[in-house]
Amino acid sequence: MSVLIYAELDNGSIKKTSLETIAYGVKVAAATGDHAVVLAIGSAEKRELEKAGHYGASKVLHASEEKLKHENSLAYADTLVQAAQQEGSKVIILSKSGLGDAVAARAAAKMKAGIVSGVTALPEIGETFKVTRSIFTGKAFAVTEIKSDIKILVVRKNAIELDESSVATVQAVVEQFAPKLADEAFKATVVNVEKASSELSLTEAAVIVSGGRGMKGPEHWQPLIDFAKALGAATGCSKPVSDLDWRPHHEHIGQTGIKVAPNLYIACGISGAIQHLAGVNGSKCIVVINKDPEAPFFKAADYGIVGDVFEILPRLTEAAKTLK
Amino acid sequence: MKILVCISNVPDTTAKITFTDNETKLNKNGVQFIIGPYDDYALARGVELKEQFGGSLTVLHVGEADADPQIRKALAIGADDAIRINAESLDSYYTAVQIAEVAKQNSYDLILMGRESIDYNSGVVHGLVGEMLDIPSYSPVMKLDIEGSEVTITREIDGGKEILKAPLPLVLGCQEPIAEWKIPNMRGIMTARTKPLNVVEPVSMEALTAPEKYALPAPKGACKMIPASEAETLIRLLQTEAKVL
Numbered sequence: 001m002s003v004l005i006y007a008e009l010d011n012g013s014i015k016k017t018s019l020e021t022i023a024y025g026v027k028v029a030a031a032t033g034d035h036a037v038v039l040a041i042g043s044a045e046k047r048e049l050e051k052a053g054h055y056g057a058s059k060v061l062h063a064s065e066e067k068l069k070h071e072n073s074l075a076y077a078d079t080l081v082q083a084a085q086q087e088g089s090k091v092i093i094l095s096k097s098g099l100g101d102a103v104a105a106r107a108a109a110k111m112k113a114g115i116v117s118g119v120t121a122l123p124e125i126g127e128t129f130k131v132t133r134s135i136f137t138g139k140a141f142a143v144t145e146i147k148s149d150i151k152i153l154v155v156r157k158n159a160i161e162l163d164e165s166s167v168a169t170v171q172a173v174v175e176q177f178a179p180k181l182a183d184e185a186f187k188a189t190v191v192n193v194e195k196a197s198s199e200l201s202l203t204e205a206a207v208i209v210s211g212g213r214g215m216k217g218p219e220h221w222q223p224l225i226d227f228a229k230a231l232g233a234a235t236g237c238s239k240p241v242s243d244l245d246w247r248p249h250h251e252h253i254g255q256t257g258i259k260v261a262p263n264l265y266i267a268c269g270i271s272g273a274i275q276h277l278a279g280v281n282g283s284k285c286i287v288v289i290n291k292d293p294e295a296p297f298f299k300a301a302d303y304g305i306v307g308d309v310f311e312i313l314p315r316l317t318e319a320a321k322t323l324k
Numbered sequence: 325m326k327i328l329v330c331i332s333n334v335p336d337t338t339a340k341i342t343f344t345d346n347e348t349k350l351n352k353n354g355v356q357f358i359i360g361p362y363d364d365y366a367l368a369r370g371v372e373l374k375e376q377f378g379g380s381l382t383v384l385h386v387g388e389a390d391a392d393p394q395i396r397k398a399l400a401i402g403a404d405d406a407i408r409i410n411a412e413s414l415d416s417y418y419t420a421v422q423i424a425e426v427a428k429q430n431s432y433d434l435i436l437m438g439r440e441s442i443d444y445n446s447g448v449v450h451g452l453v454g455e456m457l458d459i460p461s462y463s464p465v466m467k468l469d470i471e472g473s474e475v476t477i478t479r480e481i482d483g484g485k486e487i488l489k490a491p492l493p494l495v496l497g498c499q500e501p502i503a504e505w506k507i508p509n510m511r512g513i514m515t516a517r518t519k520p521l522n523v524v525e526p527v528s529m530e531a532l533t534a535p536e537k538y539a540l541p542a543p544k545g546a547c548k549m550i551p552a553s554e555a556e557t558l559i560r561l562l563q564t565e566a567k568v569l
């Protein structure tokens with residue numbers, strides 16, 4: 001038997017979040033006494049995929065057909081199910097993302113598998129199989145038992161501590177995997193894909209600098225961008241900021257936007273409305289800069305500065321530039 | 325065009341979440357319930373499409389009678405009729421089976437949902453229902469246009485967006501800016517009272533997962549305040565104390 005982990009690819013490499021998911025799956029496999037197999041779909045170099053071994057996976061199945069080039073949850077779910085059958089996998093693990101959820105859902109329906117999305121910690125495995133997941137957009141947790149024979153877990157970022165220093169130099173064995181793909185999975189045609197490839201993706205970024213209405217207008221964003229650059233951070237914003245078109249929609253963070261879980265989230269001129277907090281409460285460390293000492297965001301923060309963003313940000317940028 | 329919109333009934337986004345019965349039940353006391361914000365987008369786009377193409381718009385909820393006011397609101401916003409499957413829905417798979425059962429009997433052209441419910445938020449019901457009906461499902465959809473039998477969808481993917489053309493029928497999980505939320509008007513509220521709300525019993529199935537207990541996050545430690553005059557020390561603290569740089 002095995003634990004099967006679906007690793008998402010981006011530009012031919014395994015995504016950082018998926019590396020974390022591999023490490024998570026390896027720990028689950030250790031607990032169930034199985035080995036961990038990774039499935040990667042799309043084009044990638046063998047050397048890249050071998051890196052799954054660094055995180056403890058013994059084998060990578062690589063489905064690289066041209067047809068699978070576009071993110072296609074229907075065909076990917078087909079592929080995942082066939083991989084699970086070949087490997088006799090009883091536990092299947094994916095990373096929480098739009099794609100991860102879609103593939104997991106379709107695969108669950110095919111296999112009559114219990115599915116839990118938003119898992120935040122390793123499962124408790126004994127006579128029963130229990131997972132903890134985030135509910136009410138981070139306001140609470142639920143402990144849920146999965147009773148079905150096959151179990152599907154969709155795992156959030158930071159569900160385990162990934163200790164990069166313990167990463168081994170073992171290579172995983174990469175095997176080609178050729179699923180039988182039904183025509184139905186290709187009824188839709190992809191007309192266009194727009195990817196901001198130069199920008200650091202918010203869901204992958206370790207540090208995010210985010211701005212709210214307190215930034216006063218799009219023409220005042222430069223100090224925030226400079227600070228983000230100095231930290232190697234991605235930039236985000238609150239909902240009104242993207243509604244007003246000060247910043248692009250894909251930067252909108254919160255309940256109705258992107259949910260992020262970086263190591264460090266720095267909020268500049270954001271009041272900290274509960275719907276905004278819902279998108280950032282998975283962050284390890286939160287810094288708030290706001291001129292209003294009563295801003296609710298301070299209650300959710302680890303570090304706070306009461307002050308004017310336009311005065312503070314350039315100084316922080318200078319200080320960050322001296323970092324090594 | 326025959327449209328089905330699936331709505332969840334969730335605590336208002338500002339609600340304080342607590343639990344009762346030994347942390348096994350949500351404490352609904354003093355909590356205001358609303359149509360899921362994403363489902364509200366799905367409903368708004370559904371109403372626009374119905375206005376454009378004619379046909380019918382049904383709203384569907386899997387849940388108990390306390391959701392009826394929210395279902396009436398959906399009728400007031402523009403749905404023609406409603407179905408409530410009378411069952412507690414705590415598991416996505418169970419909910420999807422109930423929705424798929426209704427869909428099988430009615431052959432809808434379009435099944436619109438929210439990108440995720442905001443209570444037990446998962447973002448998986450659309451994928452499950454799509455697979456159970458053997459039709460494509462896409463989420464999160466930001467733009468949806470229909471011409472003849474061809475649908476053009478813009479959906480968000482990691483770090484960007486993808487434009488797809490697909491034939492009907494489809495299951496879609498919606499998010500902004502697919503449409504503007506609609507507020508019911510007086511006429512809508514009046515006519516909603518007489519629109520049919522059919523309550524049906526669920527198909528029986530054993531749930532594949534079972535919630536055991538709930539917990540609140542550990543309270544956050546106090547925020548460390550740094551005087552504005554010493555703002556630069558933040559960077560050092562982040563590096564040496566918080567170890568996040």
Ligand SMILES: Cc1cc2nc3c(=O)[nH]c(=O)nc-3n(C[C@H](O)[C@H](O)[C@H](O)COP(=O)(O)OP(=O)(O)OC[C@H]3O[C@@H](n4cnc5c(N)ncnc54)[C@H](O)[C@@H]3O)c2cc1C
Pocket residue numbers: 211212213214215237238239240241252253254255256257268269270271272273274275276279289290291292295307308309310337361
């Ligand atoms: C259903 C629903 C869903 C929502 N979803 C989201 C969501 O996903 N994401 C989201 O962000 N919001 C969301 N909102 C909106 C949310 O309620 C708030 O309105 C919004 O987050 C406020 O944005 P803001 O903090 O940028 O602006 P404001 O609330 O206007 O706050 C601006 C802050 O900047 C500070 N400030 C002003 N000038 C300066 C200065 N010079 N220096 C330092 N500080 C300064 C002020 O003190 C203030 O605290 C949602 C609302 C609803 C009802």
Ligand SMILES: Nc1ncnc2c1ncn2[C@@H]1O[C@H](COP(=O)(O)O)[C@@H](O)[C@H]1O
Pocket residue numbers: 330331332333360362363384385386387413416419436437438439440441442444445446447448449450
């Ligand atoms: N109990 C329910 N009744 C009807 N539709 C639901 C229910 N729960 C979820 N949905 C729909 O499925 C979408 C995704 O839900 P979820 O997978 O729970 O995040 C929601 O936005 C709703 O449109």
